[in-house]
Amino acid sequence: MGGTRNELRPAPPEKPKGRKKRPTPDPIRADPSAAAQEIRQVIERIERLEEEKAGIADDISDVYAEAKCNGYDVKTLRSIVRLRKVEKHVRQEDEALLETYKNSLGIE
Secondary structure: OOOOOOOOOOOOOOOOOOOOOOOOOOHHHHOHHHHHHHHHHHHHHHHHHHHHHHHHHHHHHHHHHHHHHOOOOHHHHHHHHHHHHOOHHHHHHHHHHHHHHHHHHOOO
Protein backbone atom coordinates (compact mmCIF):
# COMPACT_ATOMS: atom_id res chain seq x y z
CA MET A 1 0.00 0.00 0.00
CA GLY A 2 2.62 2.48 -0.94
CA GLY A 3 1.95 5.32 -3.24
CA THR A 4 2.08 9.05 -3.15
CA ARG A 5 0.56 11.15 -0.50
CA ASN A 6 -1.25 14.32 -1.55
CA GLU A 7 -1.01 17.19 0.88
CA LEU A 8 -2.67 20.55 0.60
CA ARG A 9 -0.26 23.43 0.84
CA PRO A 10 -0.98 27.12 0.53
CA ALA A 11 0.06 28.65 -2.77
CA PRO A 12 3.17 30.81 -2.59
CA PRO A 13 2.44 34.54 -2.67
CA GLU A 14 2.44 36.03 -6.14
CA LYS A 15 5.34 38.26 -7.00
CA PRO A 16 4.29 41.75 -8.04
CA LYS A 17 4.65 42.36 -11.75
CA GLY A 18 6.28 45.39 -13.21
CA ARG A 19 8.98 47.65 -11.92
CA LYS A 20 9.68 48.05 -8.26
CA LYS A 21 8.72 51.38 -6.81
CA ARG A 22 11.51 53.39 -5.37
CA PRO A 23 11.01 54.01 -1.68
CA THR A 24 10.17 57.58 -0.82
CA PRO A 25 13.08 59.19 0.97
CA ASP A 26 12.55 60.12 4.59
CA PRO A 27 12.49 63.94 4.62
CA ILE A 28 13.76 64.07 8.20
CA ARG A 29 16.85 62.05 7.36
CA ALA A 30 17.39 63.85 4.07
CA ASP A 31 17.43 67.37 5.57
CA PRO A 32 16.57 67.53 9.28
CA SER A 33 16.40 71.32 9.55
CA ALA A 34 14.14 71.72 6.50
CA ALA A 35 11.91 68.88 7.71
CA ALA A 36 11.65 70.43 11.16
CA GLN A 37 10.67 73.76 9.60
CA GLU A 38 8.05 72.09 7.41
CA ILE A 39 6.61 70.16 10.37
CA ARG A 40 6.47 73.37 12.39
CA GLN A 41 4.57 75.12 9.58
CA VAL A 42 2.07 72.27 9.27
CA ILE A 43 1.46 72.24 13.03
CA GLU A 44 1.00 76.03 13.11
CA ARG A 45 -1.52 75.86 10.25
CA ILE A 46 -3.48 73.15 12.06
CA GLU A 47 -3.44 75.18 15.29
CA ARG A 48 -4.71 78.29 13.47
CA LEU A 49 -7.51 76.31 11.86
CA GLU A 50 -8.44 74.76 15.23
CA GLU A 51 -8.71 78.28 16.70
CA GLU A 52 -10.93 79.37 13.81
CA LYS A 53 -13.06 76.24 14.25
CA ALA A 54 -13.53 77.00 17.96
CA GLY A 55 -14.53 80.57 17.11
CA ILE A 56 -17.06 79.38 14.55
CA ALA A 57 -18.47 76.84 17.02
CA ASP A 58 -18.95 79.68 19.52
CA ASP A 59 -20.74 81.74 16.84
CA ILE A 60 -23.05 78.83 16.04
CA SER A 61 -23.86 78.39 19.73
CA ASP A 62 -24.69 82.09 19.95
CA VAL A 63 -27.10 81.79 17.01
CA TYR A 64 -28.86 78.82 18.63
CA ALA A 65 -29.09 80.75 21.93
CA GLU A 66 -30.58 83.72 20.10
CA ALA A 67 -33.10 81.44 18.36
CA LYS A 68 -34.05 79.93 21.73
CA CYS A 69 -34.64 83.43 23.15
CA ASN A 70 -36.95 84.08 20.20
CA GLY A 71 -39.02 81.02 21.13
CA TYR A 72 -37.65 78.43 18.68
CA ASP A 73 -36.93 74.85 19.71
CA VAL A 74 -33.18 74.34 19.38
CA LYS A 75 -33.40 70.56 19.10
CA THR A 76 -35.74 70.90 16.12
CA LEU A 77 -33.52 73.54 14.52
CA ARG A 78 -30.51 71.22 14.83
CA SER A 79 -32.53 68.42 13.23
CA ILE A 80 -33.47 70.67 10.31
CA VAL A 81 -29.84 71.72 9.80
CA ARG A 82 -28.79 68.05 9.83
CA LEU A 83 -31.55 67.11 7.33
CA ARG A 84 -30.58 69.91 4.95
CA LYS A 85 -27.07 68.46 4.69
CA VAL A 86 -28.47 65.21 3.24
CA GLU A 87 -29.43 64.95 -0.43
CA LYS A 88 -33.16 64.89 -1.07
CA HIS A 89 -33.35 61.33 -2.46
CA VAL A 90 -31.29 59.95 0.44
CA ARG A 91 -33.48 61.78 2.93
CA GLN A 92 -36.63 60.39 1.26
CA GLU A 93 -35.23 56.84 1.40
CA ASP A 94 -34.40 57.29 5.09
CA GLU A 95 -37.88 58.64 5.85
CA ALA A 96 -39.54 55.76 3.95
CA LEU A 97 -37.49 53.21 5.86
CA LEU A 98 -38.34 54.91 9.15
CA GLU A 99 -42.05 54.77 8.27
CA THR A 100 -41.73 51.08 7.39
CA TYR A 101 -40.12 50.31 10.74
CA LYS A 102 -42.67 52.40 12.63
CA ASN A 103 -45.57 50.65 10.87
CA SER A 104 -44.13 47.22 11.61
CA LEU A 105 -43.97 48.14 15.31
CA GLY A 106 -47.43 49.74 15.35
CA ILE A 107 -46.07 53.21 16.07
CA GLU A 108 -48.17 56.03 14.64
